[in-house]
Structures are given as C-alpha cells and as structure tokens.
C-alpha cells in the first residue's frame with residue numbers, strides 16, 4: 380500500500396480534557412507519523428466550510444457550535460494506507476459502537492463530542508489538508 384496523508388482534528392471535548400498527548404500516543408503507536416500540527420480556534424466560517432457536506436443534517440448547527448466552542452488541534456498524519464488506518468484507529472462515529480482500544484472508545488463523550496475527526500477518502504483528505512495547512516508547514 381502507498382504512503383498517504385490524512386487530515387485529523389483533535390476536537391474541543393478532547394482539548395478541554397487535556398487529552399492531546401493521549402490521543403497523539405494512540406496515533407503514533409498505530410504507526411502514523413504526525414507531520415504537521417497546530418492548535419487553533421476555528422472560526423464559524425471555517426467550521427461551516429469544513430463540514431459543508433453536512434449542511435442539511437439536523438445536527439449541523441450543533442456541530443458548528445461544538446467545533447468553535449474551544450481549541451482544536453489540526454494535524455496531518457502520514458503512513459502506509461493512512462486514510463483507512465486512521466479511520467480504524469479513531470473507531471465508529473458513535474463511541475458506544477466503537478471497537479475496544481480506539482480513540483473514540485477510550486476517550487469520546489458522545490456521538491457529537493467524539494474527540495477526533497479523520498478524512499474519509501483521498502479526495503477529501505487533500506481538500507481538508509489544504510484548508511488548514513500551507514505546503515511548507517508539512518514536514519514529512
């Protein structure tokens with residue numbers, strides 16, 4: 380499998396509980412390399428653009444409120460098959476359905492406050508990385 384890059388967000392519920400390092404430990408233990416990382420406060424415009432695909436969903440307003448409620452850590456992760464691998468490491472969207480040892484099983488609070496985001500495909504990974512990082516901020 381090829382070396383890929385995926386986009387990750389450590390969400391406000393996790394930063395609020397001081398879990399950045401704990402989440403990063405799970406990421407690195409899985410063999411993914413953090414090749415870019417910064418802590419930011421997302422604007423509403425950034426969150427609305429990022430989750431535009433969910434605009435028509437009933438939880439969209441709540442999702443934007445949550446993603447702008449506190450600091451997030453945006454990251455680029457690199458590794459063999461990184462996109463699917465990180466989805467596995469994150470676990471299911473609903474933490475009650477997530478597999479043992481996954482970030483969401485171990486740390487997430489609810490289906491909304493679920494600690495992490497990861498890109499779902501190569502095309503979305505490229506778009507999401509470009510929304511938050513300049514090329515020279517990513518050092519593999």
Ligand code: ATP
Pocket residue numbers: 433438441442471472490491492493495496497498499
């Ligand atoms: P993400 O895109 O954040 O990696 P995901 O791909 O597992 O998560 P999506 O279906 O893309 O899940 O939903 C995006 C986000 O919207 C979820 O991570 C969660 O924070 C929120 N969300 C999804 N479903 C619900 C719901 N039923 N109620 C509240 N929030 C939800």
Ligand code: MG
Pocket residue numbers: 499
């Ligand atoms: Mg998604």
